[in-house]
Amino acid sequence: MKIAVCAKQIPDPAVEITYSEGSIVRPEEQVLDDTDRYGIEVALQLKEKFDAEVTIISMGPSGTQKGLQQALQMGADKAIFVDDDSLKGANSLMTANVLSEMAKSLSADIVIFGTESTDGYSGTVPQQVSRYLDLECISYVKAIEVDNDVTLTRQTVEGSEKLNMPDKCVISVTAGGVEPRYPNFKDIMAAKSKPIEQVSLGDLNMSSNQNLEFIDIENVENSKSGEKIIDEGEAYQEIVNKLKELKVI
Amino acid sequence: MKTLIIGELINNNLSSGTLEILSKATSLNLDAQVITVGIDENPSIGLDNCKQTYLKRKSDSLNLSKAVSKISEIIENEDISLILGSSTYMCRDIIAGLSVDLNSSPVSNVIDFIIESGNVSTVNSINGGESLYKTKINSDQALLLIRPKAFDPIEVNFNDNYETIDLDSSDLEVFDIFIEEKSGPQLEDSKVVISAGRGMVEKENLELIETLALKLNAAIGGTRAIVDAGWMPYSQQVGQTGKTVKPDVYIACGISGATQHQVGMKDSKFVIAINKDEEAPIFQLADLGIVGDTLSVIPKLNENI
Numbered sequence: 001m002k003i004a005v006c007a008k009q010i011p012d013p014a015v016e017i018t019y020s021e022g023s024i025v026r027p028e029e030q031v032l033d034d035t036d037r038y039g040i041e042v043a044l045q046l047k048e049k050f051d052a053e054v055t056i057i058s059m060g061p062s063g064t065q066k067g068l069q070q071a072l073q074m075g076a077d078k079a080i081f082v083d084d085d086s087l088k089g090a091n092s093l094m095t096a097n098v099l100s101e102m103a104k105s106l107s108a109d110i111v112i113f114g115t116e117s118t119d120g121y122s123g124t125v126p127q128q129v130s131r132y133l134d135l136e137c138i139s140y141v142k143a144i145e146v147d148n149d150v151t152l153t154r155q156t157v158e159g160s161e162k163l164n165m166p167d168k169c170v171i172s173v174t175a176g177g178v179e180p181r182y183p184n185f186k187d188i189m190a191a192k193s194k195p196i197e198q199v200s201l202g203d204l205n206m207s208s209n210q211n212l213e214f215i216d217i218e219n220v221e222n223s224k225s226g227e228k229i230i231d232e233g234e235a236y237q238e239i240v241n242k243l244k245e246l247k248v249i
Numbered sequence: 250m251k252t253l254i255i256g257e258l259i260n261n262n263l264s265s266g267t268l269e270i271l272s273k274a275t276s277l278n279l280d281a282q283v284i285t286v287g288i289d290e291n292p293s294i295g296l297d298n299c300k301q302t303y304l305k306r307k308s309d310s311l312n313l314s315k316a317v318s319k320i321s322e323i324i325e326n327e328d329i330s331l332i333l334g335s336s337t338y339m340c341r342d343i344i345a346g347l348s349v350d351l352n353s354s355p356v357s358n359v360i361d362f363i364i365e366s367g368n369v370s371t372v373n374s375i376n377g378g379e380s381l382y383k384t385k386i387n388s389d390q391a392l393l394l395i396r397p398k399a400f401d402p403i404e405v406n407f408n409d410n411y412e413t414i415d416l417d418s419s420d421l422e423v424f425d426i427f428i429e430e431k432s433g434p435q436l437e438d439s440k441v442v443i444s445a446g447r448g449m450v451e452k453e454n455l456e457l458i459e460t461l462a463l464k465l466n467a468a469i470g471g472t473r474a475i476v477d478a479g480w481m482p483y484s485q486q487v488g489q490t491g492k493t494v495k496p497d498v499y500i501a502c503g504i505s506g507a508t509q510h511q512v513g514m515k516d517s518k519f520v521i522a523i524n525k526d527e528e529a530p531i532f533q534l535a536d537l538g539i540v541g542d543t544l545s546v547i548p549k550l551n552e553n554i
Contacts, residue, residue, distance in 0.1 A: 092357070228532055240373055
């Protein structure tokens with residue numbers, strides 16, 4: 001079994017995102033998107049049971065490769081990435097096109113994603129990749145039971161439903177779906193010798209299509225008063241008064 | 250502009266997200282039709298002034314790929330240039346699939362759109378609502394995923410006049426369907442929402458929120474952090490990856506106000522925030538901010554309401 005897990009390097013989420021010409025400004029050092037840890041965890045559980053090979057696939061400015069290292073520390077076998085200036089500000093469809101060509105080049109059976117990145121959060125790339133690869137997409141997986149068969153529970157609008165994982169498919173995993181493992185010191189050291197390979201856009205058979213054009217970013221006036229009261233034991237009264245005024249009570 | 254709205258069913262009715270988009274399409278005088286995808290039997294979804302088609306899925310198969318192929322065919326045959334859907338699990342899956350078939354990248358999390366001389370432009374909210382990001386779509390077909398609550402829903406009468414198309418099964422068999430029991434006020438339509446964050450310290454303290462919610466007839470939500478921690482089901486998550494709420498009163502308890510959370514609640518009419526940290530970003534969105542320990546403020550509210 002060959003598994004490709006898509007992982008994205010993103011700016012430190014504790015720092016507010018800034019934009020230049022409509023694209024997110026990306027520092028040299030980016031970190032692994034926490035959302036992707038859930039997908040990696042699912043891949044590693046499959047690896048343990050079926051002796052699968054797990055490859056991280058990633059697109060975007062590679063910088064110090066810290067995020068890729070973090071993915072390898074969790075236990076993935078290797079990583080490949082595409083870093084090409086022409087992909088700056090790539091829309092979700094182009095991103096999916098590149099990632100699906102990468103998955104194809106690996107002959108991946110199972111392609112795993114988080115549900116959406118923390119910085120761009122379009123939330124469509126897993127399904128787009130499945131369509132490019134002509135595979136079914138099992139989206140919003142929130143639980144996995146690995147036995148001889150693999151049972152996936154997916155989130156639906158009204159609750160959940162269970163399916164058996166087929167031999168080939170695309171999966172997206174929701175945050176909180178599984179418990180991502182923390183690497184120990186040995187894992188961190190071992191990751192340093194794992195291969196990270198760059199592939200060029202030319203190696204992949206893809207067509208560029210930027211149908212979305214950035215117009216501008218406009219700041220919105222904050223209409224909130226921002227009134228702050230320091231609680232010295234009686235501040236609850238302010239809330240009670242306000243709820244009365246608003247006719248909630 | 251020839252427009253297709255992807256409709257969704259909740260409890261045998263058209264979802265509020267669908268009705269919100271229909272309202273916007275009507276106000277722009279778009280030449281719109283609805284294609285609703287669902288598994289319910291004979292839902293009452295026919296519309297007086299708008300063509301409705303029902304793509305009926307199999308309940309025992311995850312066959313959204315079949316729905317995508319059918320909708321792609323209709324879009325090509327009928328020369329449709331604008332495709333709209335709500336940012337829900339199902340519509341995201343469908344519009345993502347369509348975007349590959351039509352070779353046109355979708356725009357996600359749209360809060361408004363404009364049509365000028367045949368071109369579609371979209372507006373997104375970024376940086377927790379502090380800025381608006383505008384995009385022009387240059388392809389023949391524009392695909393938009395619209396955030397719930399972006400528009401007010403249309404009021405319409407429903408009839409039983411629509412065509413039903415049965416979709417084939419895929420290879421993915423669904424064998425255990427669980428419908429989450431819903432009791433009490435629901436996040437989407439409750440006038441008061443109380444949400445909990447990390448500042449509640451531990452799961453047992455959510456009882457304080459439950460007591461207050463009963464008194465105020467409020468729905469209960471939570472941040473991604475506490476949903477990930479297993480304190481609440483995913484269906485109660487408010488934020489970018491969860492639900493969007495727009496109540497008359499939103500009470501944020503022990504929530505710092507990360508962008509991820511702000512996206513889901515910033516349009517609430519009146520926001521009350523309680524947080525120990527005076528610098529917490531949630532206070533920028535608050536009409537009334539209490540700098541204090543949620544765990545001491547809420548019990549006093551419970552005693553005095």
